[in-house]
Amino acid sequence: MQWRRLHNLRLSSKKCRQRKSQKNENSRDPIAGVFRIGDCAANTAANDNFRNRSETVNLNCISAVLTPCFSAGHNVGLLGQPGVGKTEFVRSFVATLRASxxxxxxxxxxxxxxPVRFISVATTTKEAVDVSGCPAIQDGVTVWNPPAWVPRGNEAAVVFLDEFPQADIPTQLAFQKLIDRDLDGCDVSPRAVFVIAGNRIEDNAGANEIPQHLRNRFSWFTVECDAAQWCEWAQSHGVPQIVVEFIRSRPEMLNRFDAASDALSYATPRSVTRFGGKLGGMTNESVIDALAAADCGAEWAAEFRQFRQLYAQMPDIDVVLQNPTTHPLPSDLGILLAFSSSLVAAAKADKSRSKAVVTVIDRMFDAGAQEVAAKTMRDVVASDPAIFASAEGVKLFAKIGPMMRV
Known part of the structure; x- marks a missing residue:
């Protein structure tokens, strides 16, 4: 691997020359017409501005901003805490696109x-020469053989550069040549869009500063969690209903990430989903507790255990909707919140049951659970606006409407 060491040595030497040149430029007299680049404090302020002022979005609206970026062929940068779902979301979104x-x-x-080809590159496993390709001698001349995954011709592709901030600076700069379509020995497709994803400096996940000139090649967004969006996604991806209902009733339990913590296990959308994949039809309470703690932490496991006890007391939603005027309703607030989520899911799944759902919400309101009833009605109407026009809906809104407008 002598050629690899020589290549890295060339990069290091070039960087030293660039730093020396920049130092000389900084020391020149500004009156002579050369602008002073700035001191360390100014550079630190610029880095803080980059980290703290990128546009913040949650996953349920990222598709709205990715669509015009991809259409124009513009590159995108996504930053966020570990486990928020950046990789899985982009992969799923690209699967819905057509090359046109x-x-x-x-x-x-x-x-x-x-379809649009999705190419995921683990940048932390790459060195600069892994991007530029292996050298070979042809007719006495050195030529480069770029990686096979690089999109060529007129191929429509999204190249996902995962954990990019964690890659070392020479590797980041090597990827810049690919992003600029200036890769030796390869005509990179003009329809290749590059997406950077990674963690922020403050996440304590090993991220490096991205050079300023490289940042300017991307549109930057900071990604945050959204419990409602995750619940909708989880229901369609096989996450057990009890886990979904737990997050619906306790949305703050979806994300317990703390950059200052040294805990091995903590709840994020990724770890909660992973735990749900193990749960299945398991009934051994001790094993469930152990698995929950292993994936999401001991505190999360204790909260989930308490919720399971409440969930077991919740009446069967199908039986309640078959007898909406007479079936007993829960009175405990925790059970009532879980019951509310089940009502909303039932209304969304089968709009023919909307009348029964409204009747149950009306009974909840009359029984003293006005706030829970108002929340439930708001969520039901969001999935079935036709309820506004029903006789039952009009009657209920006369009572519950003022609370929903607060």
Missing amino acids: QIRPELAEPGDDDK
């Missing part, structure tokens, strides 16, 4: 039916 949606002015016949 990436720079449509360059689309070819048949692109409306052609």
Whole structure:
């Protein structure tokens, strides 16, 4: 691997020359027409500005900002805490795209039916030469053989550069040549869109500063958790209903990340989903507690155990909706909140049961659970606006409407 060491040595030498040159530029007299680049304090302020002022979005609206970026062929940077779901979301979103949606002015016949290739690159496992490719001698001249995954020709592709801030600076700069389509020995597709994803400096996840000139090649967004969006996704991806209902009733339990903590296990969308995948039809309470603590932490496991006890006392939602005027309703607030989530899910799954759902909400209101009834009605209407026009809905809104407007 002597050629690899020589290549890295060339990069290091070049960086030293650049730093020396920059130092000389900084020391020149500004009156002579050369602008002073700035001191350490100014550079630190610029880094803080980059970390703290990128646009903040949650996952349920990222698709709205990715669509125009991909259409224009612009690169995107996504920053966020570990486990928030950046990788899985982009992968799922790209699976919904057609090739004609990436720079449509360059689309070819048949692109409306052609998928967009998703290329995930673990940047922390790469060195600079892994991006530029291996050298070879052809006719006495050194040529480079870029990686096979690089999109060529007019291919529509999204290149996902995972954990990019954690990669060392020479590797980041090597990827810059790929992003600029200046890779030796390869014509990089003009319809390749690059997405950087990684953690922030303050997350204590080993992130490095990204050079200023490289940042300027991307549109930056900071990604946050959204419990309601995760619950919707989880229901369609096989996460056990009891886990979904737990997060619905305790949304703060979806994300317990603390950059200052030394805990091995803590709750994030990723770890909660992983725990749900183990749960299945398991009934051994001790094993469930151990698995919950292993994935999401001891505090989370204790809260989930308490919720399971309440959930076991919740009446069967199907039986309640078959007898909406007479079936006993829960009175405990914890059980009532879980019951509320089940009502909303039932209304969304089968709109023919909306009348029965409204009747139950009306009874909840009359029984003294006005705030829970108002929340339930708001969520039900969001999934079935036609309830506004029903006779039962009009009657209930006369009572509950003022609370919903607060």
